[in-house]
Amino acid sequence: MRAERVFGLVWLAVSAAMAWVALDLKAPISYEPVGPRAVPLLYAGLMAACALTLVLRPHAVAFHWPHGKVVHHIVVSAGLLLGYAFAFEWLGFPLATALLALLLGRVFGGSWRTCASGGVAMGIVLYLFFDRLLDVVLPLGLLQPLFGG
Amino acid sequence: MDTLNYLLQGFGVAFTPLNLALAFAGAFIGTIVGLLPGLGPINGVAILMPIAFAMGLPPESALILLAAVYMGCEYGGRISSILINVPGDAGAIMTAIDGYPMARKGLAGVALSISAWSSFVGGVVATIGLVLFAPLLANWALAFGPAEYFALMVFAIACLGGMVSDRPVKTLLAVLIGLSLACVGVDSNSGVYRFTFNDVHLADGVQFIVVVIGFFSISEILLMLEESSIGQSIIKTTGRKLFNRQEMKETNPSTLASSIGGFFIGVLPGAGATISSAIAYMVTKRVYDKDGSFGKGDIRGVSAPEAANNASATGSFVPMLCLGVPGSGTTTVMMGALALYNITPGPMLFQNQPEIVWGLIASLFVGNVVLLVLNIPLVGFFAKMLTVPNATLVPGIAAASAVGVYSVHATTFDLVLSVAFGVLGYLLRKLQFPMSSLILGFALGDMIEQNLRRALSLSNGEVGILWHSPVSLTLWIGAVAMLVGPPLLRRLRRGRAALAVG
Numbered sequence: 001m002r003a004e005r006v007f008g009l010v011w012l013a014v015s016a017a018m019a020w021v022a023l024d025l026k027a028p029i030s031y032e033p034v035g036p037r038a039v040p041l042l043y044a045g046l047m048a049a050c051a052l053t054l055v056l057r058p059h060a061v062a063f064h065w066p067h068g069k070v071v072h073h074i075v076v077s078a079g080l081l082l083g084y085a086f087a088f089e090w091l092g093f094p095l096a097t098a099l100l101a102l103l104l105g106r107v108f109g110g111s112w113r114t115c116a117s118g119g120v121a122m123g124i125v126l127y128l129f130f131d132r133l134l135d136v137v138l139p140l141g142l143l144q145p146l147f148g149g
Numbered sequence: 150m151d152t153l154n155y156l157l158q159g160f161g162v163a164f165t166p167l168n169l170a171l172a173f174a175g176a177f178i179g180t181i182v183g184l185l186p187g188l189g190p191i192n193g194v195a196i197l198m199p200i201a202f203a204m205g206l207p208p209e210s211a212l213i214l215l216a217a218v219y220m221g222c223e224y225g226g227r228i229s230s231i232l233i234n235v236p237g238d239a240g241a242i243m244t245a246i247d248g249y250p251m252a253r254k255g256l257a258g259v260a261l262s263i264s265a266w267s268s269f270v271g272g273v274v275a276t277i278g279l280v281l282f283a284p285l286l287a288n289w290a291l292a293f294g295p296a297e298y299f300a301l302m303v304f305a306i307a308c309l310g311g312m313v314s315d316r317p318v319k320t321l322l323a324v325l326i327g328l329s330l331a332c333v334g335v336d337s338n339s340g341v342y343r344f345t346f347n348d349v350h351l352a353d354g355v356q357f358i359v360v361v362i363g364f365f366s367i368s369e370i371l372l373m374l375e376e377s378s379i380g381q382s383i384i385k386t387t388g389r390k391l392f393n394r395q396e397m398k399e400t401n402p403s404t405l406a407s408s409i410g411g412f413f414i415g416v417l418p419g420a421g422a423t424i425s426s427a428i429a430y431m432v433t434k435r436v437y438d439k440d441g442s443f444g445k446g447d448i449r450g451v452s453a454p455e456a457a458n459n460a461s462a463t464g465s466f467v468p469m470l471c472l473g474v475p476g477s478g479t480t481t482v483m484m485g486a487l488a489l490y491n492i493t494p495g496p497m498l499f500q501n502q503p504e505i506v507w508g509l510i511a512s513l514f515v516g517n518v519v520l521l522v523l524n525i526p527l528v529g530f531f532a533k534m535l536t537v538p539n540a541t542l543v544p545g546i547a548a549a550s551a552v553g554v555y556s557v558h559a560t561t562f563d564l565v566l567s568v569a570f571g572v573l574g575y576l577l578r579k580l581q582f583p584m585s586s587l588i589l590g591f592a593l594g595d596m597i598e599q600n601l602r603r604a605l606s607l608s609n610g611e612v613g614i615l616w617h618s619p620v621s622l623t624l625w626i627g628a629v630a631m632l633v634g635p636p637l638l639r640r641l642r643r644g645r646a647a648l649a650v651g
Binding site: 004021 | 203319325540556576579601
């Protein structure tokens with residue numbers, strides 16, 4: 001119940017921000033009755049109404065936030081995924097994927113050995129499979145000078 | 150006889166070696182994705198869609214691959230329901246109720262084979278339905294103007310609001326978040342940049358695949374951290390592998406009825422496999438449960454929801470192909486796939502690109518046969534997939550998702566954005582917002598706004614045009630009924646129950 005209320009308040013703010021940005025959307029020359037501004041404003045208004053309903057009449061949702069250790073895992077995993085996104089081009093797909101598989105695998109309870117060997121295998125096999133076999137171009141990153149030619 | 154001709158032409162497309170191979174590959178991948186708890190057809194189709202595009206497959210081949218994955222998921226979900234009592238995807242929830250007890254009685258092989266068979270019946274019956282009804286509906290929809298389309302999309306959203314979640318407010322908010330995300334980018338009518346914050350990466354909007362991967366796959370990874378599904382004991386399939394004639398005879402009527410019912414439920418926009426399998430189970434139980442055997446391993450409790458589940462998955466192609474308004478989360482993603490090829494589904498597709506429509510329909514027949522053939526002998530292999538630990542599986546999902554996102558525009562920006570959506574999606578899913586509604590909103594966003602503005606341009610800003618024609622008026626009434634009806638019924642039932650108690 002409290003969670004719905006908090007979310008409703010946050011989303012009210014988001015809707016307000018969206019409406020505030022949308023107010024500035026004006027077409028230089030207007031030749032249609034409904035310009036670029038109306039629909040976003042309508043959505044923002046409707047979202048605010050929905051959010052307000054959640055604030056005023058929150059239901060008891062059968063859900064619970066995870067316990068301390070799981071929260072820790074979730075934050076770490078989200079951070080790892082974000083790091084993976086940034087490292088994808090820079091380190092290149094094979095290296096970044098091997099690192100991700102090692103670290104994320106550890107969070108999911110794998111042993112160092114299986115995660116490390118699995119990560120190296122995954123980085124190489126998936127790269128060969130997608131880039132070489134299926135023609136989906138993936139970045140080599142730091143490995144570029146070694147294999148890219 | 151036009152239809153028959155087109156269908157033969159479609160088989161010509163489906164039987165080319167490339168397309169046959171894709172149907173096989175799709176069916177195989179789909180079954181695995183479907184049986185892994187947490188991964189459903191949307192994840193499978195979303196990850197493969199950009200890859201199929203990047204591989205340079207022609208549109209009909211890409212669609213055949215994705216459809217085979219979709220069908221395969223519906224087949225695969227039942228395996229984990231029966232063997233570990235954890236449904237592999239949402240459509241297979243009902244299958245676990247009787248499938249798992251059957252497996253514990255030593256009838257796992259029978260449960261698996263009868264559900265493969267009823268999945269097949271459901272898929273084929275619904276594909277026949279698709280052949281019969283889709284051209285009619287497409288013809289009728291040709292006369293739709295922007296006002297009718299606008300009303301139709303509101304109707305589709307209302308269907309979701311009334312049925313998907315217990316709180317329509319949350320469904321609506323989810324749809325609105327999707328619609329708002331669709332506003333990002335350059336407005337094609339006026340050239341105004343909306344919500345791009347002067348970032349070049351957002352100029353042509355948020356990529357569909359980024360939204361889908363973020364809200365479905367990345368958020369799923371975070372959700373998986375909460376489950377300790379490691380160390381699931383898988384029931385060994387011993388004894389008979391195949392159902393016998395007696396069992397088939399016993400299930401035939403309910404399988405057939407569930408297939409037909411499931412198809413029509415699938416046609417309704419918004420109502421997907423989950424609802425149809427639930428209804429099929431309830432109805433079958435009410436009709437056949439004379440001695441309380443349901444819930445303890447009744448074979449009809451396994452076959453009926455599986456038939457309905459597969460039939461409705463196929464049925465959800467009808468609104469997507471004929472109207473351009475998808476009937477389920479997965480067909481929404483497929484519409485995104487077609488958009489990559491600059492193809493807009495809808496009535497015109499039947500006239501302009503019949504090879505795509507009929508090739509897809511024919512490949513649904515082929516796919517169902519392939520799946521039946523794959524599923525009965527290979528079930529042991531598929532069951533082994535359930536023993537892959539999360540520590541290997543999850544990084545694999547993350548890497549494949551990233552490849553999907555990266556293959557569209559090859560930017561770090563898209564990857565980062567999808568992770569951000571994943572975190573938001575995790576929070577929304579914890580609060581029980583339905584993600585399929587969000588994605589439908591995002592997919593319909595552009596069309597809904599374009600049709601609204603076009604309609605109002607036609608009438609010079611006079612709002613009445615939106616409900617002027619009988620078709621749009623009917624759709625509006627339907628939309629209101631869908632929103633008001635289910636909660637009202639629930640309240641009535643509760644009132645009656647209270648009366649009975651008091």
